[in-house]
Amino acid sequence: IIGVHSGSNGVESIAANLHYAKDFLLEHINGWHYPTVLKGTGMKTIKVQSLHINPTADSAYVDGDVTITGGTCYGNNTINAFDTCTYELDVNGTGTLHLSGSESISINPKVIQPEEPSTPPSSGGSGGGGSMGWLSLLALAVFGRFRNHKA
Incomplete structure (x- = not known):
């Protein structure tokens, strides 16, 4: 197992042998590394990797409109x-x-479209308040201009 590390300045790169991490990875994963979704029809190939602690054997099976026809795992x-x-x-x-x-691995999973939220019915009246129209702003500007300033 080799890991690549880049230095903080982005220029320096080194590779480290991670042989000591092998047992840690296998103990904590102890399963398959695989894609979770496959899309398309016809003849398809899926590549998987064993991350089992002990040697394992093929035990794969399918559901639906899919057939295993071969491969190096089969x-x-x-x-x-x-x-x-x-x-x-x-x-x-x-x-x-x-x-x-x-x-x-899900093969051509059906995508469920989320429902759009319905708009709540209007309670009548115009708007919900909280904002002023152009006419209100103009009136405030006029009143502000004629306001009595104390010096």
Whole structure:
């Protein structure tokens, strides 16, 4: 695992070997690294990465108008930590690719448009107050001009 760091002046960049972080990452993630949404139809490929502590096996299944047709993950019984592999899918609509019981990829999810808020009915009258029209401002200017100034 390599991390890149840029200095505060933006000119200096260094790479650091983060081998000591490997166990920390695997212990705290212990799952798949994967995209959460896939859009489109036809033959699609999804790339995933194993961040499991121990070697894992393919246990993926699909719901909806999606079929797993192959890939390097499909049927693989030994996927080691940090290995990447693919699922090849035939997508005909919406569905879900389940990598495990708690990790899934939504395929062509339906987007629900939020309702526009309705305008509350008017209580009659003109406006809600709080502002003055041009005529009121003109009257204030005239009264201010003729006001008796004490010196």
